[in-house]
Amino acid sequence: MILFLVLLLSILLVPRSQTVSVLPLLVQQVCRHGDRSPVTCFPNNQNKDFWLQGPGYLTPKGEKQLYDNGKAFRSDWYPGLLSDVVLPSESYVVSSHFDRCLMSANSFMAGLYPPTDEFLFEKGLNWQAYPTHMISADIDYYLSGTTCPAQLRELERILSSPVYKQFETENQEFINTTCRLAGYHDDRDWNAFALQVINDNLICDAAHELPLPEWATESVLTEMKNIVNMQNSILFSDPAGTFLFTGGGPLLGLMVENMQKKMNGTLTQKLIYYSAHDSTILSFLGNLEQEVGPNPPYGSCGVLELYEDNNNKYFVQLSFRNSTLGMMNEARMMPNCDDVMCDYATFSDMVADKVNMDPKAACNSF
Numbered sequence: 001m002i003l004f005l006v007l008l009l010s011i012l013l014v015p016r017s018q019t020v021s022v023l024p025l026l027v028q029q030v031c032r033h034g035d036r037s038p039v040t041c042f043p044n045n046q047n048k049d050f051w052l053q054g055p056g057y058l059t060p061k062g063e064k065q066l067y068d069n070g071k072a073f074r075s076d077w078y079p080g081l082l083s084d085v086v087l088p089s090e091s092y093v094v095s096s097h098f099d100r101c102l103m104s105a106n107s108f109m110a111g112l113y114p115p116t117d118e119f120l121f122e123k124g125l126n127w128q129a130y131p132t133h134m135i136s137a138d139i140d141y142y143l144s145g146t147t148c149p150a151q152l153r154e155l156e157r158i159l160s161s162p163v164y165k166q167f168e169t170e171n172q173e174f175i176n177t178t179c180r181l182a183g184y185h186d187d188r189d190w191n192a193f194a195l196q197v198i199n200d201n202l203i204c205d206a207a208h209e210l211p212l213p214e215w216a217t218e219s220v221l222t223e224m225k226n227i228v229n230m231q232n233s234i235l236f237s238d239p240a241g242t243f244l245f246t247g248g249g250p251l252l253g254l255m256v257e258n259m260q261k262k263m264n265g266t267l268t269q270k271l272i273y274y275s276a277h278d279s280t281i282l283s284f285l286g287n288l289e290q291e292v293g294p295n296p297p298y299g300s301c302g303v304l305e306l307y308e309d310n311n312n313k314y315f316v317q318l319s320f321r322n323s324t325l326g327m328m329n330e331a332r333m334m335p336n337c338d339d340v341m342c343d344y345a346t347f348s349d350m351v352a353d354k355v356n357m358d359p360k361a362a363c364n365s366f
Contacts, residue, residue: 034062043183070111096144247280249356
């Protein structure tokens with residue numbers, strides 16, 4: 001009797017989202033690169049010489065993060081989705097032109113595709129080459145950004161808005177004080193973008209257990225993080241901005257196009273991996289009306305999955321995956337959807353004014 005009740009409850013409590021196939025038809029994930037050196041160091045930083053390979057470069061720690069992500073994709077996240085053998089017809093990888101993103105993509109694929117015996121070309125080397133594609137900087141509307149007059153116009157509008165002006169005014173004293181402590185000695189007012197540079201620099205140093213300056217107390221670090229998060233929330237929650245921003249409307253347009261191709265049978269890939277930046281993920285999430293603020297940690301991903309149920313209906317699920325915090329995978333509810341597994345028709349209507357299918361034309365429109 002108890003067993004019967006357990007089985008009955010298990011049937012009644014199964015959510016609608018579990019009626020779809022166990023494995024998705026298509027996984028598209030836009031991921032931040034792994035741990036890196038600071039892109040720039042503030043003037044009096046005492047750890048400048050620690051970073052042997054230069055600014056903004058992927059570290060061995062970052063390579064390991066993405067390598068582990070690739071292994072987890074195969075064994076934990078989507079077991080059975082991909083063949084053991086490298087098949088470009090099953091997976092496609094595209095990166096921004098930055099070295100740290102290219103290296104992260106290659107590290108991910110090394111973990112995803114350990115060589116089988118017939119492809120092991122050097123004894124003891126658990127690695128094989130994989131075709132990683134790159135978008136040239138001059139045409140990259142999708143992952144890292146290129147010249148876009150309309151985007152600059154929208155950014156200027158956001159930075160001139162009453163909400164942003166109030167945010168700056170409320171935090172100006174702290175920003176100025178922190179910038180001067182970091183060695184910026186001229187007397188002008190500094191902005192939150194300068195504070196972002198300092199914050200990022202200290203995060204990199206702390207991740208490698210390097211000594212921080214005396215003024216970088218726990219309370220200062222917390223206040224700095226809060227200000228950066230508030231700025232992100234303002235910048236990446238604006239619909240007109242995210243429609244144009246790298247990672248927002250243009251990338252969503254690519255993803256929707258890929259889903260349509262998958263449904264009509266003209267796309268063979270099961271995984272499309274975009275190797276990009278924290279700002280790419282923030283814009284991707286903000287464009288889908290998700291709460292943004294905290295920077296996506298290294299190796300974290302925004303994920304769109306396409307599923308099919310037994311009645312040949314299609315569903316889309318949005319997730320935020322933070323593999324640096326115990327393989328956390330958080331399904332997100334999208335606007336107008338009544339379940340985290342959103343039926344495709346509802347999803348398609350919801351994104352109709354969010355997809356930027358021709359970013360080059362949109363960037364030059366005034």
